[in-house]
Amino acid sequence: MASPPSSLVRQARYRGRRGAIHVAARWIATGPWLLVLALTGGGCSLAYRLDTTLGKRDGADQADSQRSVPPNATAEMPSxxxxxxxxxxxxxxxxxxxxxxxxxxxxxxxxxxxxxxxxxxxxxxxxxxxxxxxxxxxxxxxxxxxxxxxxxxxxxxxxxxxxxxxx
The missing domain is CATH 3.10.450 (Nuclear Transport Factor 2; Chain: A,)
Incomplete structure (x- = not known):
């Protein structure tokens, strides 16, 4: 049986380590940006929690808040x-x-x-x-x-x- 012409057969090219180094270099280049993004996003979340925990809310937030029930100071003592x-x-x-x-x-x-x-x-x-x-x-x-x-x-x-x- 005759083999097909070489122009129709595509030879797999050996890339060796060059591709692995390219991928590693890409991760090294994007790693610091991912870290900065994670830290800034986490900082915003932490600041939000601290503000609500420490009671730093403006009047609009307090008016819109349906979660807090006003305390009943006239209630009798629990058992x-x-x-x-x-x-x-x-x-x-x-x-x-x-x-x-x-x-x-x-x-x-x-x-x-x-x-x-x-x-x-x-x-x-x-x-x-x-x-x-x-x-x-x-x-x-x-x-x-x-x-x-x-x-x-x-x-x-x-x-x-x-x-x-x-x-």
Whole structure:
């Protein structure tokens, strides 16, 4: 059998390492740009989270926000078992140095979060910290503000707890 003419047969060209070096050079050239893009995009996202976390919102944002429910300062105090769960969450959030800790009482259906408000301060030589606790049940939400101080055993004890007033 005769072979086809050489003009019809295409020979595969050996490219060797030259192509691999070209691809590597392209990645090296675009790598820094990808890093810059990732850092600037991440920075914008972080700044947004910090602004909303720290409460830097303008009036229009606050008016449009449907997520926040105004606290009910006239609500009655939660039950003692709910307060015990919230106190345990206060001790946990302050011991761990966390930004917020959720809590839940399965017996009553009450749940919420505890969030430290300010940095440590000293009261008669004892370290203390203010906090805000939310109480949510059946769509109704109330808030309590309080202060906890570090006990001799290293645990945190709630010293003050009252309905939160937005003043």
């Amino acid at each position: 003692e078992s709910d307060l015990a769960m919230a106190r345990a969450a206060v001790s946990e959030v302050l011991s761990k140095g966390a930004s917020s800790v959720p809590w839940e009482n399965p017996r009553t259906g009450m749940r919420g979060t505890v969030t430290p408000l300010a940095s440590l301060y000293s009261q008669n030589g004892i370290p203390c910290r203010d906090f805000l606790a939310s109480f949510v049940k059946s769509g109704s939400e109330s808030w309590l503000q309080g202060a906890a101080c570090r006990a001799k055993r290293g645990t945190w004890e709630v010293r003050d707890l009252r309905p939160w007033s937005n003043s």
